[in-house]
Amino acid sequence: MNEHNSIAQLVNQIQREWKTKTAGKPSARFVRFIIKPEEARVYEGFCKLESSEHGSLPEVFVTQLTDFEDEDTFSAALIRDWLDTYDKSQDLLEKVQQQTAFTWDTQPYRQALEKTDGTPMDDTLLAMLASFVRALPQEQKELVLALIPRQVSHTRQMKEWISTLLKKGIPAGVKLLVIDHVNAEHFAFHERQFPDLLLNIHIPMDLHGAIKKLAATGNPNDPEIMLRKCVFEMGAALQDKDVKRLHRWGQQALDTTQRSGNKGLFATAHIMYAGMLFHFKKDPKIPELLERGQRIAKQGTQQGDNACLPLMVQFYGYHGAYAQIRRRFTEAINWFIQQAELATKHQFSQQALNAWYQAAELCRRKDSSRYYDVLEKGYQTGWCLPDEEITASIYIYLLRDYYDYVQIKRKHDIIKEIDDRMIRLFGKEWKTDVDNIRKKREPLILPLETNKTPVTAGL
Incomplete structure (x- = not known):
């Protein structure tokens, strides 16, 4: 340390x-x-x-x-x-x-x-x-x-x-x-x-002071240091519900990272700025930031910037979350499916499972005709995961819901396959245990990446 x-x-x-x-x-x-x-x-x-x-x-x-x-x-x-x-x-x-x-x-x-x-x-x-x-x-x-x-x-x-x-x-x-x-x-x-x-x-x-000090650590002309400072100030503005100040620091983050020529950093500034604005759901700047940031991340990916590919996956999720909070559910489902497919293609397993779960839950409530197809794809994506990743991830909910589906369809081989694994991991009452865990869980609204803060930097 x-x-x-x-x-x-x-x-x-x-x-x-x-x-x-x-x-x-x-x-x-x-x-x-x-x-x-x-x-x-x-x-x-x-x-x-x-x-x-x-x-x-x-x-x-x-x-x-x-x-x-x-x-x-x-x-x-x-x-x-x-x-x-x-x-x-x-x-x-x-x-x-x-x-x-x-x-x-x-x-x-x-x-x-x-x-x-x-x-x-x-x-x-x-x-x-x-x-x-x-x-x-x-x-x-x-x-x-x-x-x-x-x-x-x-x-x-x-x-x-x-x-x-x-x-x-x-x-x-x-x-x-x-x-x-x-x-x-x-x-x-x-x-x-x-x-x-x-x-x-x-x-x-003084955690607040420590984070502020950490945000300013290093060369103040370094675009990464400046972005960190801007993110901290945006967070402070958000806490004060001062949207004008948030926009001022958000624009400074964009200006600083654009001058750096680093597409990964520039795209990150867009996604961080947009993520802060999610708390002001009707702000017209959100779709502009998401669309522009995604284009930048795509360009960076095509140019071999390794930081841009995971950003691409995140942008799909943010688009889906924004469509969801605007109650455009079909559009949100499509975005989450695209996110899941891209994450699966590049072996980002947890992001893929989160996206399949988001899409499945929306389909269950808003488009039942697509529900079981999405649920099955989520099941197939996560089955190859090691046991410790299954027990610690959202995949247990996909498994639980898919189990009910295959019981209706009387797919006995799959029923036994799921039962054997989940009994080994959770015991004979695994279905009840997973149901209880889900009851206590906060519903997913935004992509999980939205919750990341600079607090853990350096640990």
């Missing part, structure tokens, strides 16, 4: 505070970071950094993104993901074993997973964590299990799960770490419930 990066300095601030607070309360077993929502990426970056070989804290951090479905299945899901991560880290383990006498027997926990009948495996999880700590080298007899679930279906149940583990007794040398929000306090416990076991850490940080 670049120590001079202003975001990296915030991560260093978290590291320093962690050392001070945990040293002051060695009995703590449950640590809660209390943050503002916009700070989430910085804290996630801290957890992932400390879980890598580049971490600087003395504890061994393990960060798990395991979905929380319910309190009865979460421990088993964590054990399964832990062992899967362990199996995929053999290169790192070999390096560790060359330097230390680290050996850990995973067999008891694999056997426990095979024998589970659906009853909670909280005791097995605690035993596994204690076993892992005992196997650590003497100088690293501390483990932090950082829980950052991709999805949480029931916050109250997750709190109950944490309470259960605290009551059973989290082993010495082990800490659970979660991220909670200021004023929400989903995972707050009163000290009387668990004396000396709780540690709450809140770190005041």
Whole structure:
């Protein structure tokens, strides 16, 4: 990590505070970071950094993104993901074993997973964590299990799960770490419930100032630096709902990147400017930016600019999203299909699946005659993905919907194929699980790329 990066300095601030607070309360077993929502990426970056070989804290951090479905299945899901991560880290383990006498027997926990009948495996999880700590080298007899679930279906149940583990007794040398929000306090416990076991850490940080500083880092005449500054200022104008100021900085972004002669950068300025304006749905500048930016990206692609091809894919999605919010649904479906086909052609699998899902959902609601054809293409696009990409992507919704279709059509071979794979990944109740995940999910309106911000730069 670049120590001079202003975001990296915030991560260093978290590291320093962690050392001070945990040293002051060695009995703590449950640590809660209390943050503002916009700070989430910085804290996630801290957890992932400390879980890598580049971490600087003395504890061994393990960060798990395991979905929380319910309190009865979460421990088993964590054990399964832990062992899967362990199996995929053999290169790192070999390096560790060359330097230390680290050996850990995973067999008891694999056997426990095979024998589970659906009853909670909280005791097995605690035993596994204690076993892992005992196997650590003497100088690293501390483990932090950082829980950052991709999805949480029931916050109250997750709190109950944490309470259960605290009551059973989290082993010495082990800490659970979660991220909670200021004023929400989903995972707050009163000290009387668990004396000396709780540690709450809140770190005041100037994230806005850090992003602004990062945006201005480097040569101010560098068009990339200037674009970063313009994007930051557009974001600030958007937050203030000042569309005139947004247009002023958007135009400056276009002027700066056009002078650079870099078509990828010039097209990026168009898509960032248009993305900001999506919050002002009727602004006439949006279609102009999308059409012009797409032409520039196409020219760059034809000239061999590697940055322009993924931009082309994004532009199709933005066109589709703009047509959708203008309620031109047939046009939106066509744009999303074109996006999916282009992304598939160039092996951008996640973008392709997002586009097929967008098109399928619109067809289901607005053009049912095309629905099953689009759904089938989405199913075919994602089937070759590895298991870990399927469980972490929108493809599970396409699979779920296509499963209902092939049941109606009595395509028994495909039914069995889907069942076999999804039962392996999610268990026998996979259909219910996917339905519950989807219920908790925010509906897609804009392309996912719209949500990208400069906050994560440098992590």
